[in-house]
Amino acid sequence: MSEPVVRLRALRSVTLRSTSCADAGEFYREVWGLRQVEQDTGAVWLRGTSSEHHVLQLQQAERNALGKVAFAVATPREIDEAASRLVAQGIPLVTEPGKLDQVGGGYGLRFADPEGRLIELSADVFAVTPDDPDGHPAVPRKLAHVVLNTADIDAACEFYTRVLGMRISDWSEHQMAFLRCNADHHVIAFNQAPFASVNHVAYEMASIDHFMRGIGRLRHNGITPLWGPGRHGPGSNTFGYFADPAGLVCEYTSEVEQVVEDAWLCRVWRRTPELSDLWGTAGPPSKDVRTHMAGVPDPGYTAWWRG
Known part of the structure; x- marks a missing residue:
């Protein structure tokens, strides 16, 4: 059995394609308790109280769907090694390893699982100053x-x-x-x-x-x-x-x-x-x-x- 291509450290974020991006963004910001870190036409990025840049991205879409799931990897070198191992296993890369041109930055790659879900591996993503994760506000960490x-x-x-x-x-x-x-x-x-x-x-x-x-x-x-x-x-x-x-x-x-x-x-x-x-x-x-x-x-x- 082949070795895993990488050691995952944590679940970083999820991107959801939403038929109601604006209303959903307001819900997650005003009611659910996440904080908005960025907004663009038809997209919004929201964070919890940890140092993770964002935990949720919403994209306007014609149907609800998964945009991607992002996992944290320790170093850019591990990203490069994962790319070689993915290709060796016959798993094509959707995005070659390199600097990620996206909100939050980072160094990473993307590939798809057998059912077409987009998976992102990333390192060196921008951090934000943590809020008080154990404080009084009843908001997601x-x-x-x-x-x-x-x-x-x-x-x-x-x-x-x-x-x-x-x-x-x-x-x-x-x-x-x-x-x-x-x-x-x-x-x-x-x-x-x-x-x-x-x-x-x-x-x-x-x-x-x-x-x-x-x-x-x-x-x-x-x-x-x-x-x-x-x-x-x-x-x-x-x-x-x-x-x-x-x-x-x-x-x-x-x-x-x-x-x-x-x-x-x-x-x-x-x-x-x-x-x-x-x-x-x-x-x-x-x-x-x-x-x-x-x-x-x-x-x-x-x-x-x-x-």
């Missing part, structure tokens, strides 16, 4: 994880473990797989579905108190959860799911389980209401939340990418 619907969960897991060196932390029967690249229980999860699409994007709150106060702020703005609050079995993280103005699902979460690498044993969880919500406060996901999480078929980056 960082991007916690991205859940993606896939038409072939085994193929998706094989690619992300073999090529990117991710590890499978747990399974929810053979329906969901939770993958990590650091101590967080998962930064990517795959959900078996009829087609590839965005399931949801989760943002980590500093504590369970921040988590609950964030949900309270949304309720104050007349926005109630699609599902939650509750606590999942896999990952042991709290959850509260909402829909943004484009219908894409966003999640507040906290207390994500931390993996001790040499001691962790991958488990298979049964898909029961008691294990999807250990608190028993949220109940099973409704038809409405399932519909939102199913999304719309995503044809991949080749449908819109212009370089």
Whole structure:
């Protein structure tokens, strides 16, 4: 078995193509709690309280879709080495390694996974001065994880473990797989579905108190959860799911389980209401939340990418 092309350090950011970029940007800025760092025609970049330049980019589009998922790599040299290894494995580069001409800068490359999702590896991205991540405001600290619907969960897991060196932390029967690249229980999860699409994007709150106060702020703005609050079995993280103005699902979460690498044993969880919500406060996901999480078929980056 070939070695992974790179060592991923963390999940950096996600780009979402949105049918309501302006309204969604206002929602994430004014209600969700992210801070805007840049804006352009049909695009907006938003950050959490950490030093990461941005955790979310929104792009105006004709249909909701994944724009890209960006992972942090330690050095530009590792980016160059990853490029050589990707090509050696027959995986074509969408963007050759070099300085990234984008908001936040950095040095990186891009390639696509088997279902056409654009993956970016980057180093030396601009940092911003951290806000007080453990302070009083109930706002997101960082991007916690991205859940993606896939038409072939085994193929998706094989690619992300073999090529990117991710590890499978747990399974929810053979329906969901939770993958990590650091101590967080998962930064990517795959959900078996009829087609590839965005399931949801989760943002980590500093504590369970921040988590609950964030949900309270949304309720104050007349926005109630699609599902939650509750606590999942896999990952042991709290959850509260909402829909943004484009219908894409966003999640507040906290207390994500931390993996001790040499001691962790991958488990298979049964898909029961008691294990999807250990608190028993949220109940099973409704038809409405399932519909939102199913999304719309995503044809991949080749449908819109212009370089």
